[in-house]
Amino acid sequence: MATTQKIKTFLWFDNNAEEAVRLYTSLFKDARILQELRCGDAGPGPKGSLMTAEFELEGQQFVAMNGGPHHRFNEAISISVTCETQAEVDALWSKLTADGGSEGKCGWLKDRFGLSWQIVPSALPRLLGHPDPARAARVMQAMLQMKKLDIARLEEAAR
Incomplete structure (x- = not known):
């Protein structure tokens, strides 16, 4: 039990x-x-x-x-999920936005019940915390342009 x-x-x-x-x-x-x-x-x-x-x-x-x-849900509270792979990001994103859910920016979404979720690749904190501030800034700028986070694009921005 x-x-x-x-x-x-x-x-x-x-x-x-x-x-x-x-x-x-x-x-x-x-x-x-x-x-x-x-x-x-x-x-x-x-x-x-x-x-x-x-x-x-x-x-x-x-x-x-x-x-x-x-009472209704709002963005002041969300469930954050750390994903190891792009396939995991894609699968959760697809299932949570289905049937009336909606995409937000920077990895945020709302499911069909109005609950906010953050679907975050585990690579993101590493890339944003890079010791080279220019690399970290490029990752941040790339992330700010995304809805669903794309690990390959984030890593490319870091290079």
């Missing part, structure tokens, strides 16, 4: 938390739903509908709740 993580990210959805949790757990190899609480006769939603779900993505636990339309 999974150990309980003391601090978890809590995600408030209108009424589509179950759909979101299913999508998010399908994106990562190490992902699972830990617990689902469903509404009973007393509500607050229709009997049998998801109230909350606890789930885990790559060792990080989250809670999702169907809380109604009172």
Whole structure:
């Protein structure tokens, strides 16, 4: 059985938390739903509908709740995913922007539920932190022109 993580990210959805949790757990190899609480006769939603779900993505636990339309996601909070390869960047980008998601700049996107994600190649901090300030500046300028980050283009800018 999974150990309980003391601090978890809590995600408030209108009424589509179950759909979101299913999508998010399908994106990562190490992902699972830990617990689902469903509404009973007393509500607050229709009997049998998801109230909350606890789930885990790559060792990080989250809670999702169907809380109604009172609160919306915004860019002040995002989930950042470090990717080792361009194939991983491309796959996550494609799946998270599908069906109503939207591309942002510099590796940011919003999924169809309005949650912001940063899909970041592991090479980016190394390239931006290069000891040669001119190289780092070229990488920064290249990144600022991109939506989905392209590792080859970032590395070329560094050269």
